[in-house]
Amino acid sequence: MIKRDFVIGAVIAAVALAAMPIAHAGAKPDPAADQKAFQAYFKSRFPSLPLADYVDGPYNFSKSERDQWKQIMDFPPYQFSLDTGKQMFETKFPNGKSYADCLPNGGIGIAQNYPMFDEKTGQVVTLAGAVNQCRVDNGLKPLKLTKEPMADLVAYMTYTSRGKPIDVKVPDSPKALAAYEHGKEYFYTRRGQLNFSCASCHVQEAGKHLRGDVLAPALGITASFPVYRSKWGNTGTLVRRFVGCNEQVRSVPDKPDSANYRDLAYFLTYMSDGLPIAGPGARP
């Protein structure tokens, strides 16, 4: 009797074990659970750091950098971008229309909702992508996604969202979940000759030094973009930073409008839902 029970038990256990990887492999993505775990990880790693302060990135971990940053912010280096961006935003297209005519809420105070998933196209749309779509719809050429003037325009639009909590949504649809999962995979995948993933620096080594730089935690990292970087000497978008990160780990970067980068931005920004928009920012 005992022997029979043992055999039955062993068979059940074997079947359950065999089914586990299948169940795991086919498990439906759960963005809300991921987000909860992601934020909890950083809360437990840096218990004294309020959640909203993560948007200040590296300045939470280096007093000297924070002091310098505060002084720099007396005259924010991105001010020129804001002025240019505002002027661009308010300038009518040759057909008499403007950005306000083709973006939600007239394009003001909407940055916290991007990237968003467009069910019609089945793709993630970034704020810069929406701006370019607006331009194309009005007979203008799309702008390059990495630097000015796009960075200026997005900087101004992001400024109108300052303080609003990030509110990126992942709809419960197969395509949206696939895009989210793709972004998540990209974030955690090691690449390049140095064998680094985004997570290597911005999760595992967050808050530590990499040579002279303090590595910003992934949580809240998108909230300050576009950023004026002293290294660049001008303002750049989030995708510009993605390109730079790929180059730093000796990986050939993707195209700025690639699904890889759009989905990565989607995942990363969704992880920071609830944190306030702080862009445009200033970084070393």
Place this chain on the structure above:
Amino acid sequence: MKRLYLAGFAALVLPGLAAAATPTKASAEHAIAAAEAKIKLSAAHDNQWPSTLAALKSAKAAEKKSDFATAETEAKRAEMLAGLSLQQAVSQKKLWKNAVVH
């Protein structure tokens, strides 16, 4: 008799070895083609290293200058690097999950 064997060996084998060791236009082109094929594979896996492309570029430049030795060496380096990036991409298809924050 020993000398006869040695002479036979030298006559038959050494020219072959020498030919194999001396890169030619054909061998350089073959190495470049092999590198390009591996590079295409790693590109399909979304994982290309700049050093791979730099090595291929060097190989092609050397081949143009009829420096077949350099061309072959650089092409083989490019193929090796592309192979490593391919290996990285394939292994990461599963391994990335180990790094996920739970």
